[in-house]
Amino acid sequence: MQRESALKKWLHTCYPQQDFVLSFAAADADFRRYFRAEFHDGQTVICMDAPPDKMSIQPYMKVQKLFQAINVPEIYHSDEQQGFMTLQDFGNTPYLSALQQDKRIEVHKVLLLEAIDELIKLQTASLPDQLPVYDEAVLKREMQLFPEWYVQKELGLSLTEKQQQLWEQSLAAILPVILAQPKVYVHRDYIVRNIMLTHDRPGILDFQDALYGPITYDLVSLLRDAFIEWDEEFILDIVIRYWEKARAAGLPVRTDFDQFYRGFEWMGVQRHLKVAGIFARLYYRDGKDKYRGEIHRFLKYLRNTSRRYHELRPLLQLITELIGEEEVQTGYTF
The missing domain is CATH 3.90.1200.10 (Aminoglycoside phosphotransferase (APH), C-terminal lobe)
Known part of the structure; x- marks a missing residue:
C-alpha cells in the first residue's frame, strides 16, 4: 500500500489537475507490478512500479530505445529514483x-x-x-x-x-x-x-x-x-x-x-x-x-x-x- 500511495502521489505530479482511478493490471515473476490509470476522459496509461531497492528501470528504458523497430510501449514519464514509469496502454488481451x-x-x-x-x-x-x-x-x-x-x-x-x-x-x-x-x-x-x-x-x-x-x-x-x-x-x-x-x-x-x-x-x-x-x-x-x-x-x-x-x-x-x-x-x- 505504501508503494501504491507513492505511485498515486507521483502520478498527480505527472498529470496535474487530472483525476484518475488506479487499478491493478498485472504482476511479473520478479518484483514489478503494473497498474492502469484511467482518466475522466476515458484515456488510460499503464504505470510500472519497480521498487528501486530491488531493481532498476534503467535497463527497460535502454532496451525500449533499441527496440523501436517493433511495437513496444511508448514511455511517457519516468522516475528512476522512485522506480515509476507511465507507459502506453496496449489493452487487456495478451x-x-x-x-x-x-x-x-x-x-x-x-x-x-x-x-x-x-x-x-x-x-x-x-x-x-x-x-x-x-x-x-x-x-x-x-x-x-x-x-x-x-x-x-x-x-x-x-x-x-x-x-x-x-x-x-x-x-x-x-x-x-x-x-x-x-x-x-x-x-x-x-x-x-x-x-x-x-x-x-x-x-x-x-x-x-x-x-x-x-x-x-x-x-x-x-x-x-x-x-x-x-x-x-x-x-x-x-x-x-x-x-x-x-x-x-x-x-x-x-x-x-x-x-x-x-x-x-x-x-x-x-x-x-x-x-x-x-x-x-x-x-x-x-x-x-x-x-x-x-x-x-x-x-x-x-x-x-x-x-x-x-x-x-x-x-x-x-x-x-x-x-x-x-x-x-x-x-x-x-
Missing part, C-alpha cells in the same frame, strides 16, 4: 488469452505469424555492441538452475557422480551448437503472455532483460510455451515459415533447413532446462506457485527433443533416472 479463447488452429497460425513478423523486424534491426552478449557463461549459468533448483529442491535429490558426468556431457554437447548460431537482439521472454493483441500490430512487453545472442532463442520461446502447447507438426510448419521469412529479410539463418531446425531444437533444450529451474526457484525461494505446475511441460519438451538426437542421449538418460519414463511421443528430426 496473446495467451486470445489463443485460449479461440482454439481454431488457423487463428493460432495467423497470430503466431504476426508475432514472427514482429520478431523478424527486431532481429533485422540488431546491431552488435548495443546489448550484453548472451555468451557461454550466461547460457551455462542458466542451465545450472536445473540441478540447483529443480533437482535439489523440487525432487529433493543430489546428482550422483555418474549423473554429474551425464550432466557435464550434456552441457558439452549443447553449448557449442548454440554458440555457433548467428547473433541478434534476443528479447529473452518472447512468449504469448508478453505479446498483446492490438488493433494493428502485436504489442511487445517485458523486454528489459534483452541480450545479443542466438537467433533461434526467441522463436523457441514463442513456440514452446509454459501455458499453451501445440503439436509437433504445427510447430514445424511455423518454424519453416519463420525460416522462409527470415531468409527473405536477409537474416543470417542456416541455408539448410535441417541444420536450422536442429539449432532451434537444441536452443530449446537450453531454455527448457533453465525455465524448469526458474519455476522451481520461484516456488521454493520466492513463494510464487503460479508457475510450478507447468514444469512438467518443459520436462516433456526435454524428453521429446533428447530422444531425437543421439548426442543428447546422456541428457535423456539423466532425466529418466531422475524422474522416470514417460510415454514416447513422435516428432521430427532431420
Whole structure:
C-alpha cells in the first residue's frame, strides 16, 4: 500500500489537475507490478512500479530505445529514483488469452505469424555492441538452475557422480551448437503472455532483460510455451515459415533447413532446462506457485527433443533416472 500511495502521489505530479482511478493490471515473476490509470476522459496509461531497492528501470528504458523497430510501449514519464514509469496502454488481451479463447488452429497460425513478423523486424534491426552478449557463461549459468533448483529442491535429490558426468556431457554437447548460431537482439521472454493483441500490430512487453545472442532463442520461446502447447507438426510448419521469412529479410539463418531446425531444437533444450529451474526457484525461494505446475511441460519438451538426437542421449538418460519414463511421443528430426 505504501508503494501504491507513492505511485498515486507521483502520478498527480505527472498529470496535474487530472483525476484518475488506479487499478491493478498485472504482476511479473520478479518484483514489478503494473497498474492502469484511467482518466475522466476515458484515456488510460499503464504505470510500472519497480521498487528501486530491488531493481532498476534503467535497463527497460535502454532496451525500449533499441527496440523501436517493433511495437513496444511508448514511455511517457519516468522516475528512476522512485522506480515509476507511465507507459502506453496496449489493452487487456495478451496473446495467451486470445489463443485460449479461440482454439481454431488457423487463428493460432495467423497470430503466431504476426508475432514472427514482429520478431523478424527486431532481429533485422540488431546491431552488435548495443546489448550484453548472451555468451557461454550466461547460457551455462542458466542451465545450472536445473540441478540447483529443480533437482535439489523440487525432487529433493543430489546428482550422483555418474549423473554429474551425464550432466557435464550434456552441457558439452549443447553449448557449442548454440554458440555457433548467428547473433541478434534476443528479447529473452518472447512468449504469448508478453505479446498483446492490438488493433494493428502485436504489442511487445517485458523486454528489459534483452541480450545479443542466438537467433533461434526467441522463436523457441514463442513456440514452446509454459501455458499453451501445440503439436509437433504445427510447430514445424511455423518454424519453416519463420525460416522462409527470415531468409527473405536477409537474416543470417542456416541455408539448410535441417541444420536450422536442429539449432532451434537444441536452443530449446537450453531454455527448457533453465525455465524448469526458474519455476522451481520461484516456488521454493520466492513463494510464487503460479508457475510450478507447468514444469512438467518443459520436462516433456526435454524428453521429446533428447530422444531425437543421439548426442543428447546422456541428457535423456539423466532425466529418466531422475524422474522416470514417460510415454514416447513422435516428432521430427532431420
